[in-house]
Amino acid sequence: MSDAENKSIERVCKLLNTYGADRSRWPEGAADGDLAPREHLDEARALYQDALALDALLDQAPLPEPSLELKADILAGTSPNPWQQWLTLIWPFGPVWKPASGLAMAMVLGLYIGTLAPQSNDVLIAELDTLIAGPTYNLEGQ
């Protein structure tokens, strides 16, 4: 047997031992080439039979089915809660934090400007007092 044939058999044996007899499970490209005709050799054939039997046994132990409740629970996790639905209703244009932070900034700025200008408020209040009390005249001098 040539070195190339030996290598080929060695490769088939490794694939059978690792991935089993079903070539669809072999790595991409591994089933190509001259591997197929080598299977008639006794060494590979014995391994092939063992791998085939083990594959058949593994197929007899299918994976368990998830419960319907689990499916429902997982999908329920995708539904937005009522609060999120309400936010989406009033702001359907994307993340609500953007307009909310704009409003908050405007409010902070308004308060800041308001506290920086107390003088003008005093003047305004004095003017209002004057208007409410009406004009005062000094009659004593007349």
Next chain:
Amino acid sequence: MSDDRLLDAELMKRVAAGDQSACRTLVEAHLRGLVGLSYRMLSDMAAAEDVAQEAFLRLWRTAKRWKPEARISTWLYRVAHNLAIDEIRRRGHLSDQEAPDSPDPSANQYAAQHQTQVADQVEAALAQLPVRQRTAITLVHHQELSNIEAAEIMEISVDALESLLARGRRKLKELLIDRKQDLVGEME
């Protein structure tokens, strides 16, 4: 970028937009596989379902910042795999040691009589493998994932995956093939 990844990215955009049908599509496509993998790793159906649910919840949370180069299946399986490993560690059962040599099946006739189903016998043999070996076999044999994808999920090299597969299958042969005639007889 591959078509699969583009399709995945499109699907995740729909999930991020709250599209229920996209979420349902993903659950239908991957839930069974995730529960199966977790069950094989944990041997506990309730814990396996918890792991699968958590993996999906994390996917929903990730939807808005999904990177188009990722594949949903690989991402989900990797998250489930890591969650299951965490759970096994929490229980203090993680070991890469080979399972002790199985008792001679004939010496355990009492148990064998009660394991009338082939599936139960195969499941019992799988449960005797170290968790990484049965994870590798589940991903490649039962989930039919490629060796590259399975290695990516387990965060190991393809060589390491192949080593786990070969050792796992060798052990299963020891545990099951000796009784092949009986099992095949029961299957027929």
